[in-house]
Amino acid sequence: MRWYDQSGRHLPWRNLRNPYAIWLSEVILQQTRVDQGLKYWERFLRELPTVQHLASAPESHIKGLWSGLGYYRRADLLHRGAKQIVTDGWPKGYKAWLGVPGIGPYTAAALASIVDGEVVPALDGNAYRVYSRVADWSEPIESSQSKAFIYSFALGHLHPKRPGDFNQAVMDLAQAICTPKKPKCSECPLHDSCAARRAGTAELLPVKSRKLKVVNQDMHFAVPRRGHLFGLIQRPLGGIWSGLYTLPELATVPPEFTPQILEHRLSHRRLKLHFYSEFAGSSEPEIWLTYEEWSARGMPQAFVHWLTNFPYI
Template structure:
């Protein structure tokens, strides 16, 4: 792609970038990570912002940086503490990758994040977007950081007919992004594009009249704004129903441990089943009778799951054939990182008084 395809002249591109930055300076929202120049904290914020609403990420960011203020502090933390601090954000592989990368940073890089795009990209769990964001915001490198908002903005600027989730569309957007990118303020430019996509260039109700880039937006000129971006055909999500069994005995609840690989690897949870998304429980649990405790809904990969929660007074042998299972009382239960469905049920148990509520808030971080 040449500059002519997006702009009539180099000056037009520079003016568009300047207009975007001027707009950003006036309207940018005061999130806590925008007040720091610490590369570690910028990295944490960018990882949190993936798959998480910005307003929600702010609370987690403040809590996380209080618990783990440096890469060295994070590297020393037990995995259970890291997962507990992440609880409620979902996609727990992000937390495990942060811990693995922190160990690399602390162990071989003197506690400092790499100051190059390639060095950042080599860290566990760091992809092109995160590497670009940290490189530009923390180190001032002129590298694009193209997230979902950026794809939407540039697909409209270009009136791009190619799917943005395919390599050809992604490459076109990245090239156009690089052409417009300010070399004087690359970090602010990347954040300005994200801000534009989050506040004006919205998926269903774009506010084109307020957009600083409306003058170069081909989709607006051609009336195709709501047709962009284009996505490839995706597999539709599937639904399943099942139940979650809460075994109670002497003020404690039974937890099983998930396998070391796969969904929520290594986490403890209340046993549940929802074939074919989740295999049936052992017969003693699956057919246990108890009191209806309501419904919960959760999602993962392509599945949308509805579970009926059943409170069951434990009988001898019910928990057998459940590898890694154990009993946990109120204080311990509150401190454990749990998948979102089990975290919601834990909160319900405390509120109903079925398990003694510990002195600290059990629901901190839970969904």
């Protein structure tokens, strides 16, 4: 949120608490660039300053104000939406916004979070790109599995007190920094926490189809041991081996130790794994488990492979 407060775009509706002005901005920007939509938004507010004015305006007036924006069906839906709101009152929350003509899941989530403060992620192509990279999510993004994962990942990261600002921050980040090609990772506020940046896969994500490019990746692991126990950490959600227990991964290679090296193939990665069996790492593992206990919690195949080649059990 610090980045958004300092570097987010200054858009006039962002400082308002007026649901009419915010709803209007979301509808106008559905298929329109901000610089183009801004003058239409100002013109609508000047000529039809409240939802009541919009609802009672003749269709020809609305079409005239909309002229040049294209997708005229949006103008019809806006008019119908205004009439419904005047009759039923302002919607409260995501489900209610979905019931307004012209409002789909993304816009409903954006409005519910901005206007009502509801903690709900607004997910369009831009947001999917950012979240899939931060989580290093490599399944095809259109799949239902991906949609469910990204939804819960985003929900888990939304700011509980500023969900609307958080959704808008993700949009700004997607447009200014986490761009489809050549993302500016060195300027990104998520630089340290982004799993795709660490793995070097940012430009490959989100995956559009199952035709994946394979990337080479080196990973280095300490091997903390206490007799038959292995010292393990739980992997972060989203990245490689999401949520499973592995040996602690090393950010820097300990030069005085010689690793055991193993190659292992995942769907879109060719891993070169370096195990430093003489090096226990510099921080305490989260948990100590026997091989059987580790297996019972879900041991990644790469570690089964390692223990088959270099048994310590």
